[in-house]
Amino acid sequence: MAFNSSDTAAFKGVWVFCEQREGVIMSTSYQLLSEGRKLANDLGVELCGVVLGKDIKEEYLKALGGYGADKVYYCNHELLDVYTTDAYTKVICDLVEDKKPEIFLIGATNIGRDLGPRCAARLHTGLTADCTHLDVDVAKYKEFLKTTSTIDVDNTVFEENTNLKMTRPAFGGHLMATIICPRFRPQMSTVRPGVMQTQPYDEAGAAKTVIENVNVALSKDDIHVDVIEVKKAAKKLVDLIGADVVVSVGRGISKDVEGGIKLAEELAGVLGGVVGSSRACVDAGWIGADHQVGQTGKTVHPRIYVALGISGAIQHLAGMQDSECIIAVNKNESAPIFDVASYGIVGDLYKVTPMLIEAIRAAKAAK
Amino acid sequence: MKAIVCVKQVPDTSGVVAVKEDGTMDRAAMATITNHDDLAAVEAALRIKDATGCKVVVVSMGPPPAEGMLRELLAMGCDEAVLVSAREFGGSDTYATSQILAAAIKKIGVDDDDIVFCGRQAIDGDTAQVGPQIAEKLGMPQVSYVAEINVDGKAVTVKRLLEDGYMTIKVQTPCLLTCVKELNDARYMSVGGIMECYQKPLEVYNYETLKDDPLIDVTTIGLKGSPTNVYKSFSPPVKGAGMMMEGADKATVEKLVSILNDKHII
């Protein structure tokens, strides 16, 4: 029977694309499985992980069960070792056409954002990019809106359905939009890395999970690109997403770029964190792009976020405003960063930061 | 050989962002710019033109005022422009948009040695979907997140960014590349280019122009043909006010640290 994406009743189950690089499953996959588990429970359906690769260790596949997967579709093929759009799209679309999942989540990594749209276009279905929140249940969605929106939820009419409600920021976070894909299946979504919480690993789930080896129909003729090499960045990139403390610098360091970054490094050192930055500093070439926090950079929610000389453009705020404690130092008292800051100091970062470093050192020494 | 570059005019969100009472963006009240990644795509195409003398055609889907942006791209050195504009195309999501743009690119004509360029993503939607979806609709290979391009006849070698490094990929024309703004610094319009840009060809493709393409079907384009719809849109609430410290001297900093200490934040 021909595949028909508009025959919505024929689709069942929640899938998560579990991306691997060099044979190792990426942590985004665990976040997505944890989120997918909730959706699958609300719908009363199975949660499946989909892994494409070559000779992936079985323990890695089993581990997906520990984060909620009932089943793992494992597509093992030599041509799936390194990602290519053509091979991955073909294998995934074949599998979707065969098994017909109703929801398909993909991590919004550089690879996920290449793969997702190509698959959606081939399958003739909708794809919502870079989602930060997912719901199927209207009541749960309303609860979510109560804390995250200005909508008067109790006096607003919501259409009752179990469509996947995919919420994402638009215009750099000025607006939020919840998107649905009511007429086609699967309902596809790419999800921002670092946004969904990973649930604790469950040994029993891992033991229970079923690994199904998928028969992969793939040949070299299906692939129209040659991957000549895959190279890791020489320099160790900063792990902003995993950091407990982020000390970021902004345009305010223009007076003495080196000095400003040095102060941030020192403060980060005292607090046990890493250095982040606003887009302005990256664009000016003062600091590497891997340090960038914000809409076009990384989304972080550390325990402490210190903003030094960052005015707080909305694009930056979008990437850090959910941090637990935000401390902002800026010369300009009307800087928007102070609107989201837990603590604000209006002053010169070159004067305030050294005092802050000293005071924190003293406080730590006193313990 | 020619380069076809897809570009989008977007609201300039670097300044003040105007939001209407119903929570939607007040586009009319905002300045418009050419999307950053798309400018990198235009520059990439123009550099190939500098080296090979190939033709560069820019294509944009949008309302009639997008002509202004296209004229600016012609002033940078592009040779021809196509504005895809029709009421029937309005409200398209990425899927529907890619169908329309793919039809427009087919109408422009894709030769064996052509390259289609897109920006990675637009700053208003940040979806990064339209490029790959056009590639699928045109049945050509794609490489996204392109940060370096070398063209040697029909062989194109590109550097594709990953979060933790990059891939070097070789692909044959015709192909589609989506470019990141880090790829290059787009050139300025030149005085001479500006003086010529209103004499260069700019064609408008409307529904009539494209309707015979199988991709253009009322069930797959525009608001009604889009697979995705907006269920709700809303503004995030303003976060509760934090605490502004008095002064910026040693006493202030020590007070802050003692608060942080008391709350076990440090």
Added chain:
Amino acid sequence: MDLHLSKEQEMLRKMYRDFAENEVKPLAEWVDENEAFPEETVKKMAKLGMMGIYFPKEYGGAGADVLSYVMAVEEMSKVCGTTGVIISAHTSLCCAPIYENGTEEQKKYYLPKLCSGEWIGAFGLTEPGAGTDAQGQQTTAVKDENGNWVLNGSKIFITNAGYANVFVIFAITGITTDKRGRKKKEISAFIVERTDPGFSVGKHEKKMGIKGSSTCELIMEDCTIPADRLLGKQGKGFGIAMKTLDGGRIGIASQALGLAEGAIEETIKYTKERVQFGRRISQFQNTQFQLADMHAKTEAAKWLVYSAAMKKQNHEPYTMDAAMAKLVAAETASDVTRRCVQLFGGYGYTREYPVERMMRDAKITEIYEGTSEVQRMVISANLGVN
């Protein structure tokens, strides 16, 4: 007079602004502090056609009009007075006299090199004993037995001199007697190249403002140039110099206009941020009225400048218009930048903010290419007041 900019002019303005903001502004402080001629910026401007904006394409120009050129000088000067005067001196004082007075061969040879920025141009009229009084010239040019011209003398305060390849030089070629029997110096114009034998660039002046502009002495010691370097007819040099300065004044007026506008922009930004007595200083009526006055004056100057440019474009007489534009724009620039420094208070006097530089840069616009007093002489003479 149509005060609406064409679509092309609107687009040019946008391009100039973009370029000024991204390429010129970040260097302005460095250029000033180091008295550095912004060579790289000039190359970039040349690539975009900004070194020959209003000359026809057949001579390598960009084919735009005089107003488009004025806007370029204005926009660059908003962020860097040095960059503004480099374009102005090159275009108005070197390209223009060659374009307007040169033979076809001269135009075909020099203009493409100048318009593409491969060569930079300068203008040598002023001498130690002859500034505003052009008749006080001492430099001579004599024909030798081979028909070459041999120049002797020196010029001072020559803008772009250290980096220029081509100079339009004025020299005495004889003594004539006018109708009333008075003896007058016959002045002629020449095109001199930097590499010509006997030509050298002398000492570099240390200036109060526009510090990155290269202002030097030119020395000609038996400087020998071929006969075909005579620019215009022999004896017509004084007229060429005066006409060239009419055009040059529009350029300097644009520079002054830009400086005033730039200082106002900086001051508006600053007064909205700076808090005193618990209020932003933009909330004080003094700030508001000062800025209102400054803006109104600057806009008035702008229309004088633009109107002079349009008259030049339309080949209408514009000597008095250029003089009025320069007088008003220069005095406005000096006044406005001084008042802006005052609104900045102590910070305005420091080099942390650009307004003190703008104030220093503005002063020269009242002096070079005819002092304000000379402009008043030109205007009153045109009014028949004598």
